[in-house]
Amino acid sequence: MIRILLAEDMHMVRGALVALLNLEHDIEVVAEVASGDEIVPAAQANAVDVAVIDIDLPGKDGLTAAAELHQRMPSCRTLILTSLNRPGTLRRALAAKVGGFILKDAPSDRLANAVRGVAAGRRVVDAELALSAWDSTDCPLTGRELEVLRLATAGANPTEIAARLFLSAGTVRNYLTTIVTKLQARNRVDAIRIAKEAGWL
Template sequence: MTIKVLLADDQALVRGAIATLLDLEPDIDVVAEVGRGDEVLAEVRRSMPDVCLLDIEMPGLDGLAVAELLADVEPQCRSLIVTTFSRPGYLRRALDAGVGGFVVKDTPAKELAEAVRRVHAGLRVIDPALATESLTSGPNPLTEREQQVLREALSGVPIAQIAMQVHLTAGTVRNHLSSAIGKTGTSTRAEAALVAQDLGWI
């Protein structure tokens, strides 16, 4: 039986290279490619793939949000994250989103093909080095609200603007930022946001 695959990656060269490598496998057929996260669901419904290979950082919708969406509305299509961002926090968020696997883009072609087969079979595939790092780094200590305000803080906007974006008072935003600064061991909201992003917590 041929495993039908959809590739979602905003880098056309990477997408093309992965498609070429997977198409060399006799039991894998790349049936669709998209460059934006918000194009995945419609394409899944059109081409009916068995497995979606998702990058994390894509325009429109990130790969983790896409995986969560597919798990909710198209559970017959399994998700495999293939990313350059080997951050432990991303792995935890991916598993929470219901992905079948998480590998990095420098995974050898044969291993990537095998990961596709295993995810299609309902098994879970995780990059071993990343799994070890994730276990030793501990869980994401940030609350949902702290993650939300830190994501807004990444752009460097004033607290008043963050408050408007997240529908909270400026005082409440300050409290969340202060807590996040403490949890990340940093001194400013900008540092806290960057550290949290680097660890894959936001």
């Protein structure tokens, strides 16, 4: 029996996925959570084999939680669910050592087979996502620039970003100007939109 943790914040979707997975003879959902912060404690408490994680969760996002789970509980495999076909997101998922990455609107038998594949130690990636990642361009931003942009996306102003990253406000403004230039954006808001659509954030 493959023991599953399901992390999905939309109750109706989570209920449907639990019901679908529990129909399988070799899969049992033993834990359900609605936020990224609950994933690691629930996985550890329930001796989970595979964590099926929605990428967009309140608290910690799915990829951050998956990376943390990989560090804390290496025996637990992770399968990311997304409704967005963003090639940059797939690259981030692979960097976070996730075992699989599939679209939410995939047929239900594909989800069950992906769970089995990930549990067996295979890397399972939706073909459509793999093709779009193959054709995509690399993120032109450095790690620090992405960090600054993530904080700006959360609504922090340059002074607040500077305090969080132990930089001067002037340095943060320079980073933001560089980000806008590199992404060929009109302004900071446009840069955030471009980075989100590419899956870099």
